[in-house]
Amino acid sequence: MRKVLLAKSAGFCFGVRRAVKLAQEIAESGAPYVMLGPVIHNDHVIAQLAAQGVGCVSSLEEVPPGCGVIIRSHGEGKEVYDRLAAMGCPVADATCVKVAKIHEIVKDASDRGRQVIIIGAPEHPEVRAIAGWCIGAKIFRNEAELTVFLEEWKENPQKPVTLVSQTTSTDRIWTPCREKVKKECTNAEIFDTICNATCMRQSEAQSLAEQCEAMIVIGDRKSSNTTRLAELCRAHCPLVYHISRAEELDRRKVSGVASVGITAGASTPGWIIKEVKDKMSEEMNNAMEIEESFADMLEKSIKTLNTGDKVTGVVTGITATEVNVDLGTKHAGYIPMSELSDDPAVKPEDIVKVGDEIETYVMRVNDVEGVATLSKKRLDSVKNWDTIEAAVEDKTILEGTVTEVNKGGIVVNVKGIRVFVPASQTGMPRGADLSEMIKDRVKLRITEVNRSRRRVVGSIRAVQAEERAAKAAEVWANIEEGKKYEGTVKSLTSYGAFVDIGGVDGMVHVSELSWSRIKNPAEVVSVGDKVNVYVISFDPEKKKISLGMKDHNEDPWEKFTSTYEVGSVASVRVVKLMTFGAFAEIVPGVDGLIHISQIADHRIEKPGDELAEGQIVDVKITDIDYDRKKVSLSIRALLNDARAAEEGEDGEDA
Numbered sequence: 001m002r003k004v005l006l007a008k009s010a011g012f013c014f015g016v017r018r019a020v021k022l023a024q025e026i027a028e029s030g031a032p033y034v035m036l037g038p039v040i041h042n043d044h045v046i047a048q049l050a051a052q053g054v055g056c057v058s059s060l061e062e063v064p065p066g067c068g069v070i071i072r073s074h075g076e077g078k079e080v081y082d083r084l085a086a087m088g089c090p091v092a093d094a095t096c097v098k099v100a101k102i103h104e105i106v107k108d109a110s111d112r113g114r115q116v117i118i119i120g121a122p123e124h125p126e127v128r129a130i131a132g133w134c135i136g137a138k139i140f141r142n143e144a145e146l147t148v149f150l151e152e153w154k155e156n157p158q159k160p161v162t163l164v165s166q167t168t169s170t171d172r173i174w175t176p177c178r179e180k181v182k183k184e185c186t187n188a189e190i191f192d193t194i195c196n197a198t199c200m201r202q203s204e205a206q207s208l209a210e211q212c213e214a215m216i217v218i219g220d221r222k223s224s225n226t227t228r229l230a231e232l233c234r235a236h237c238p239l240v241y242h243i244s245r246a247e248e249l250d251r252r253k254v255s256g257v258a259s260v261g262i263t264a265g266a267s268t269p270g271w272i273i274k275e276v277k278d279k280m281s282e283e284m285n286n287a288m289e290i291e292e293s294f295a296d297m298l299e300k301s302i303k304t305l306n307t308g309d310k311v312t313g314v315v316t317g318i319t320a321t322e323v324n325v326d327l328g329t330k331h332a333g334y335i336p337m338s339e340l341s342d343d344p345a346v347k348p349e350d351i352v353k354v355g356d357e358i359e360t361y362v363m364r365v366n367d368v369e370g371v372a373t374l375s376k377k378r379l380d381s382v383k384n385w386d387t388i389e390a391a392v393e394d395k396t397i398l399e400g401t402v403t404e405v406n407k408g409g410i411v412v413n414v415k416g417i418r419v420f421v422p423a424s425q426t427g428m429p430r431g432a433d434l435s436e437m438i439k440d441r442v443k444l445r446i447t448e449v450n451r452s453r454r455r456v457v458g459s460i461r462a463v464q465a466e467e468r469a470a471k472a473a474e475v476w477a478n479i480e481e482g483k484k485y486e487g488t489v490k491s492l493t494s495y496g497a498f499v500d501i502g503g504v505d506g507m508v509h510v511s512e513l514s515w516s517r518i519k520n521p522a523e524v525v526s527v528g529d530k531v532n533v534y535v536i537s538f539d540p541e542k543k544k545i546s547l548g549m550k551d552h553n554e555d556p557w558e559k560f561t562s563t564y565e566v567g568s569v570a571s572v573r574v575v576k577l578m579t580f581g582a583f584a585e586i587v588p589g590v591d592g593l594i595h596i597s598q599i600a601d602h603r604i605e606k607p608g609d610e611l612a613e614g615q616i617v618d619v620k621i622t623d624i625d626y627d628r629k630k631v632s633l634s635i636r637a638l639l640n641d642a643r644a645a646e647e648g649e650d651g652e653d654a
């Protein structure tokens with residue numbers, strides 16, 4: 001049984017469809033316009049436009065006075081635009097958006113003094129137009145021609161080079177050229193400007209050619225992309241026929257084959273494809289099993305869209321104002337940027353890319369102009385409302401971006417839907433400046449939904465509480481004495497500091513904050529500090545944890561005894577006054593007692609008569625009790641030593 005396989009991407013691409021649509025609209029309007037060169041490479045389409053009153057000229061000199069000019073899809077160089085402006089001619093620009101992007105690239109490169117290299121056919125109008133947007137461009141058909149040029153370039157490999165390609169080139173030509181420039185030029189900018197639609201069309205054609213005994217390639221012989229399709233097919237299939245109309249097809253050549261693949265160039269209209277279909281159907285007497293029939297294809301191309309329909313298409317282009325979508329119908333679909341997403345923080349390229357399949361909602365249909373205005377965010381909105389409602393029942397955690405602050409709390413954009421979070425549920429302290437949260441990415445639970453009123457309420461605090469509870473459970477499951485944690489100081493009291501060690505607060509007693517004697521924890525730590533602590537003890541039932549910060553590997557007594565001995569003089573800090581004397585810190589963690597009788601060389605009523613807490617004084621170590629770890633200090637002994645030394649000096653003088 002014979003069968004016919006049709007390439008999915010056969011026929012007009014978005015750029016060609018846009019150009020033909022523009023020319024047809026001008027023809028229908030009756031405005032005096034001419035095409036500057038064929039708007040696309042298809043003589044039959046050009047003949048139809050001519051019959052409608054839109055003729056074709058080959059140069060600006062042929063443009064009638066007062067007549068507008070249609071710039072073809074291949075584009076024109078900057079000089080043409082300048083001359084048209086000087087002539088006062090209205091311009092209808094049908095340049096393919098992908099080609100226009102290359103114009104921007106090469107102009108920018110040329111303005112920066114870079115050498116532009118174009119891989120493509122020098123005689124092709126698209127290539128000539130690209131070269132017209134830069135100065136001194138070099139054009140090469142393939143790697144062999146490029147190599148000759150780069151041999152001279154080797155003398156100064158650091159010269160800046162910018163490499164682009166004709167949109168209808170092939171990977172077979174482009175890849176070796178790109179790799180050659182990468183290797184030879186140390187200061188190269190490389191832009192892969194082959195059209196994705198072209199790549200897809202070529203890939204599908206090659207795949208069909210591998211499966212079929214014969215291939216029919218439909219398209220004008222002047223069309224570069226159609227000619228390349230035929231070349232690619234011949235590499236995989238012995239019988240390839242390149243035709244522009246159905247009457248050129250010799251049915252006898254394909255009558256004996258079991259399978260025929262059909263593809264069409266980007267400039268081939270659907271009605272020509274239909275002619276080929278009808279002729280083949282007649283020859284095969286409806287005996288062939290058609291995998292994807294021409295009738296199906298044509299039905300798709302002429303089916304009517306209705307406002308409110310859900311449709312699926314392929315993204316063919318992204319501009320500053322819209323996303324172009326091929327719906328597989330006679331309508332050119334586009335999504336205005338305002339209808340792409342409700343999230344102001346999202347960029348178009350974060351949502352869609354050329355070649356992506358996208359589901360959209362039809363907002364408006366203009367059958368006269370053949371345009372369908374689409375919306376992704378409206379379709380997403382329906383789905384997102386379903387998600388929001390389900391989140392209440394499923395207790396799903398959602399994410400969103402804080403977009404504004406109002407009197408009662410904040411507004412979070414979740415999947416394009418405004419979610420109000422009361423101030424008490426933001427997770428911020430009472431009285432905190434909520435504007436600090438704007439642009440923050442937050443997690444929240446949905447607590448209330450009223451779809452009819454478009455009211456949604458959420459809680460960030462609930463998620464934080466759950467996360468904290470989960471972390472706390474993990475801490476209690478793995479806690480043990482001596483285990484070390486990095487924590488955050490949450491609050492201070494007169495007797496210590498509370499530290500969060502990951503969902504659980506532990507208390508560091510003031511005596512465990514430092515080896516030094518301190519009165520207030522604020523002398524050592526502040527709220528928000530990151531500190532290293534270890535577990536001294538814990539009580540799972542009472543949910544209490546005692547933490548320490550002092551490093552017990554450092555024994556202050558050993559440090560003291562290795563530094564001082566009886567008779568040593570030390571500079572100490574008075575830390576506490578008692579009725580019987582004063583305690584002074586010798587080294588952090590080791591205090592000594594200055595008895596009241598040793599504070600001065602005369603009788604005093606109380607230590608405060610001579611000393612104050614925090615005062616630094618020099619003392620003599622008079623005794624060390626190693627067993628009880630007690631130290632006796634004396635200021636009086638130092639004074640006596642000083643007096644004895646003075647008397648000795650006086651005796652020597654006498």
